[in-house]
Amino acid sequence: MHWVFLVLAGLAEVAFAFCLGKARLATGSESVGWYAAFAGCAALSFYLLNLSLAHIPLGTAYAVWTGIGAVGTAGLGVLAFGDPLTGPRLFFLATLIGSVLGLKAVSA
Template sequence: MHWLFLVLAGLAEVGFAFCLGKAKLATDSQAVWWYVAFVSFAALSFYLLNLSLVQVPLGTAYAVWTGIGAAGAAVVGVLAFGDPLTGPRLFFLITLIGSVLGLKAVSH
């Protein structure tokens, strides 16, 4: 269950990165709502990360949380914001995802 909290925390981190990107592109009144969503996703992410720490070691949890967030934000950047997807960037994203899965595999 604690690993589920950790994965959800990482996905919420992707959510707050997406909201931040949308806020940057929004007009004044729309931007406020994107910032509200950003704060909400950030709070949820930290809350779920904290719940995961009951069973998952801090170093592992933090690495997995940031890894999911970084890889997810990069994918969102490509799909939602038109960021370029080059061969080297794809290689390192796959490496990052593999590292997150490896940490899960070796953690108790």
């Protein structure tokens, strides 16, 4: 169950990064809504990360959390914000995914 909390925490990290991107593009009261969503997603992400730490070592949990966040945010950047998707970028995202899976494989 603690790995589920960790994956959900990583997805909430992706959500809060997405909200920041949308807030940057918004104006007026719309931006306030995006910043509020950012705060809620960030709080949820940190809460779930904290729950996962009951049984997952801190270094592993943090690396997996940031890895999910980095890969997910990069993917959303391509899909939602028109970020470039180049061969080298794909290569390094793939190595990051491999590293996250490796950490899961060697952790309790």
